[in-house]
Amino acid sequence: GAGVSQSPSNKVTEKGKDVELRCDPISGHTALYWYRQSLGQGLEFLIYFQGNSAPDKSGLPSDRFSAERTGGSVSTLTIQRTQQEDSAVYLCASSSGGKGTEAFFGQGTRLTVV
Amino acid sequence: AQKITQTQPGMFVQEKEAVTLDCTYDTSDPSYGLFWYKQPSSGEMIFLIYQGSYDQQNATEGRYSLNFQKARKSANLVISASQLGDSAMYFCAMREGQKAAGNKLTFGGGTRVLVKP
Numbered sequence: 001g002a003g004v005s006q007s008p009s010n011k012v013t014e015k016g017k018d019v020e021l022r023c024d025p026i027s028g029h030t031a032l033y034w035y036r037q038s039l040g041q042g043l044e045f046l047i048y049f050q051g052n053s054a055p056d057k058s059g060l061p062s063d064r065f066s067a068e069r070t071g072g073s074v075s076t077l078t079i080q081r082t083q084q085e086d087s088a089v090y091l092c093a094s095s096s097g098g099k100g101t102e103a104f105f106g107q108g109t110r111l112t113v114v
Numbered sequence: 115a116q117k118i119t120q121t122q123p124g125m126f127v128q129e130k131e132a133v134t135l136d137c138t139y140d141t142s143d144p145s146y147g148l149f150w151y152k153q154p155s156s157g158e159m160i161f162l163i164y165q166g167s168y169d170q171q172n173a174t175e176g177r178y179s180l181n182f183q184k185a186r187k188s189a190n191l192v193i194s195a196s197q198l199g200d201s202a203m204y205f206c207a208m209r210e211g212q213k214a215a216g217n218k219l220t221f222g223g224g225t226r227v228l229v230k231p
Contacts, residue, residue, distance in 0.1 A: 033218060041223070042205065048218040056218055089157065093219075102149060103219055105159035 002026075004106035006092050012112045013082055021077040021109045025094030032075050033103060034067055035091045043091065049075065082113045116140065118206050118222035126228050127196045134181070135191040135225045137206035146210045148189040149219065150180065154202040162204075165189055193227075201229045 005024040013019050025032050034046040045059035049069045060066070064082075069075040079086055089110050093103035119138045127133040139148065150162040165173045165180045173180040181190040193200055203224045211217040 035221070043221040045218055045220060050217075091159065093159070102161040102164060104161070108157055 006106035010110045018080045023075045023092030029094035031095045033093045037089045117220045120222035122225045124226040132194045137189045143210040149207040150191045151205045152202045196229045
């Protein structure tokens with residue numbers, strides 16, 4: 001596709017269940033980012049992948065959160081044993097690299113933990 | 115410490131008037147880039163404008179301009195001739211470092227703008 005694609009667009013899960021969120025970046029983009037946005041708030045950095053380098057995981061809030069990026073393309077964000085405070089919109093973005101290039105965002109996955 | 119600070123949580127602006135959104139940043143890296151994004155109620159993030167730390171001139175993109183004051187570490191967004199469609203959240207962001215490939219983008223808390231007819 002032409003843009004960053006995220007799936008699912010909405011996810012409702014029960015507390016304690018695991019969830020997987022998927023991100024398909026723009027083809028050829030070497031950088032991929034995950035952010036979390038709670039209602040009416042700013043973007044909280046979670047994790048950043050750049051090419052074959054080790055990911056920057058400094059934003060992951062707990063060890064229940066993990067992410068991987070296979071083949072330098074698709075990324076999956078996994079939240080284990082979900083809690084109600086995990087409810088938020090999870091945004092994925094990609095960029096072609098270089099400090100001057102903007103990041104292109106997907107539409108996000110709205111996660112609701114009940 | 116906050117890397118990006120947006121001190122205005124919300125503001126009203128009259129249609130057709132100009133509005134300035136404040137953004138200050140904190141970095142010791144001499145090479146960095148500053149970005150502004152718009153997020154309307156639909157939730158999508160729309161890139162507006164970019165300013166590099168070594169750029170000699172302030173960036174402009176249509177009705178958007180960036181008032182870059184490097185010594186004050188300030189990168190305010192100016193929207194001229196506001197339109198009703200400008201009502202949205204606006205985020206300032208920074209990317210640090212001289213790596214050929216990009217580094218992570220750090221965002222401010224955002225400013226909500228409501229344009230009044």
